[in-house]
Amino acid sequence: MSKLPDLEALAIFSKVAETQSFSRAAEALALSKATVSKAVSRLELRLGTTLLHRTSRRFSLTDAGRTLAARAAQMLSEAEAAEGEMLDQAVRPRGLVRLAAPMSFGMAYVAPALPEFLATHPDVSVDLHLSDETVDLVGGGYDCALRIAALADSSMTARRLRSIRRHLVASPDYLAQRGRPEHPSDLVRHACLGYAYLPNAELWRFVSTSGEEATVRPHGPFRANNADALTFALCAGLGVAPQPDFIYWRDLAAGKLETVMTDWSLPPIDLHLVAPGGGPRPARVTALMTYLATKFSGPLWPGDTAGKRSA
Template sequence: MNLADRILLFHKVVETGSFSQAAERAGMTNSVVSKHIAQLEQHLGIQLLHRTTRKLKLTEEGRLFFRHAQDVDQSVANAINAITEFSSEPTGTLCLSVPTISGEYLITELVAEFCQQYPKLSVELRLEDHQVDLIAEGVDLAIRTASLPDSSLIAKLLVQSKWVVSASPDYLKKHGTPQVPQDLVNHNCLTYTYMETGTNDWLFKEEGQQYSMKVSGSISSNNQIALKNAALAGHGVIYTPKLLAHEGLKTGKLVELLADFSSKELPIYAVYPYSKYLPEKTRLLMDYIAQGYARKAALFH
């Protein structure tokens, strides 16, 4: 037992009026309880109790110490109640960092639904495509697309995200349709600056072999939605997650290109800093987001 445990045990002895009842509540023997109270008195350098065969009597110092021990006992009870209430009805704020595309097309709606289910919880939603330092920036949960070199993070796979090459019918009418990746050298390729393989390197495969194709174009951006909008307006070819191009492909405003050669597919994870005890509110949000990705998995393939 540490000092705090002995203070709580002393409170229990005085509250019950006997070593035997305190021992029963604590799951100890009388002799063990007596030993711990004696060690407490030795640590404090004062006598707290007068022991007789029939009853216990507090010394003057013991009465003063008991009043403070009551405060300790109440503080412990309050802490336990607070945690219990927190677990049964989550409260507080969560900080969530997500990629722009997932935020725009999926997660914002999921977070809004989640907050309706848990009205005492609020979520700070950060849309950002660069990888933030979760611990340094106080981020509770992040959605990340790509490999995860940071071993201090715990990851849960949400979905595999396929990437597609596409352009608008107007652009293809003016500039022709590439038939093989090498044809892209003659096209205006709108590039993404956070591309894992490099801004101007697009991944393809041929006869089972993967390779990168060096492309170039008039626009590069750290925002793929901006690139999609430029492609929709007929200004070039883009290589993006299928989720971003899905609506355009469905309506015919975009045309998928080089489908037999595209090889880019990246995992999307929910990640959080390593912790022995994952807060319940973080687990609830992560599970809700995972369910949302599962329902929309077809949009990523």
Template sequence: MDTLTRMRAFIDVVDAEGFSAAARRIGRSKALLSKYVRELEDEVGALLLNRTTRQFSLTDAGHAYYGRAVEIISDIDSLRDSVRDASGEVGGRLRLTAPRSYADAVIGDSLIAFAKAFPDVKLDVHLEDRFVDLVEEGYDIAVRIARLQDSSMIARKLGDFTLALCASPEVIERYGRPERPEDMADKPCICDTNGRWRTNWPFTTPSGERLSVNVSGQLEVNSPVVARRGLLQNLGFAMLPRFAVMDDLASGRLVSVLDDYMVRDGGIYAVYPHRRYLPARVRACVDFLADWHKKHASVG
């Protein structure tokens, strides 16, 4: 077994913070990964990992080795990719992270479409609602829904992002249709706590002035999918990504209100690190997602 294979196994174990988690992630047995790491330690003549039944940590030598190993493997992968690109092939492993709300909605179909279009790319998708550090956590691309602020990354806008404040016809009949943002303070609301606004819902006036209204209600949940179910069960009003309720609005199951007061300065972006060499699979994925969103602009 060659050193590079052992080195990759060591990196996988460190990234997953354990042998069992690494085995599940990459589809190899825990025993095999443990064997590779032991052989690597024998080869370098130093203990790289502290192993106990309750704790997993890197030794000082392990910290130093991990940093250089990641650089070496990255350079080798880049060299392989450059040769593949020269031959016109698009393949290899692509690690992508996206919010759950993106993948759960119809726009998540863009990832499946990319996988079908590029069968030689192993697409490794991780759904995270937290802010992910692409470089530290080893991701190639992040799909982000926000006002973009991180200038250390390259970003390509895939589409617009809009919010919808909506409720079922029954709720509107029972509690009345709000005419201005301030009216929401007295209405039952479902709060999607994944949004940065949480219970302070953002609005903008026709003149461009920003304001927020504190709302409350029976249900607070960190999932637009569950919040949508609450809407359909007549629990109140909710402010959600429009793509999460697009079909319900079209069918009349839900009705949007205060459309003229919705904040519209967000976007859906593909974000990736600055690199000396950008693999063809990353370029292909970003281009594909941008084209997919352009063709399906109505789902944003």
């Protein structure tokens, strides 16, 4: 006997027992009468027992047939209910969506945006995982994620939502005491605060507006795996660091931080919405992804123009 039960034959037998007819069962299942008859015979052979007596005029279940018919009917009912529930979820947003997002962006923008989505979709719930570390969507069981990075080729589907600008920033007090760097080579004389999850955290790469390239190996008193943690050190005058615009804009507007080396840029990064590749997504996942794409493709703060250029 094989390890898996013959579920198809069980379902067909259940319908035969219910309708008391091979012909009526075949019609209900949109199968040929021969297919129905062969399925029942296959099941009898597999189980080593007769399930029904049939002649040209009479049809009756054996004791074994009656016992199995009751169990098979229950199995078929549960399978139909499960399939119906999945089909319903595929059409109508309902159920749990597991979403991953970077910590700082997630706290500042994703978490505040979710109540509106949940109010619009009362049958959907969201499990939000915040981490600056790149999570394994498939291995971690996530439905989708927001990622701020230059994405490598992968089996994931990705949609670019907007550009993320990064500039070197420092506090006015720090710049008054240590001077304002004008060229990447000047940074060897400065306290450089590091972000641990850069693709190559040991090197800062710059390109000037004229096309000149420069690489710096930063040294400084503080390194963190979260950009918000660097903000406190920057505002306290501990050094200079590259920060994304969605983090530093408030402190820039308040005069707590200033941009430096504005003729030099760091490698571009974008906000992407990613999801595992494969077949069609449940409606709940599609609904959330559509909402996030709409929410984060446009401007996110006063004076933000990066979102206006998103494709």
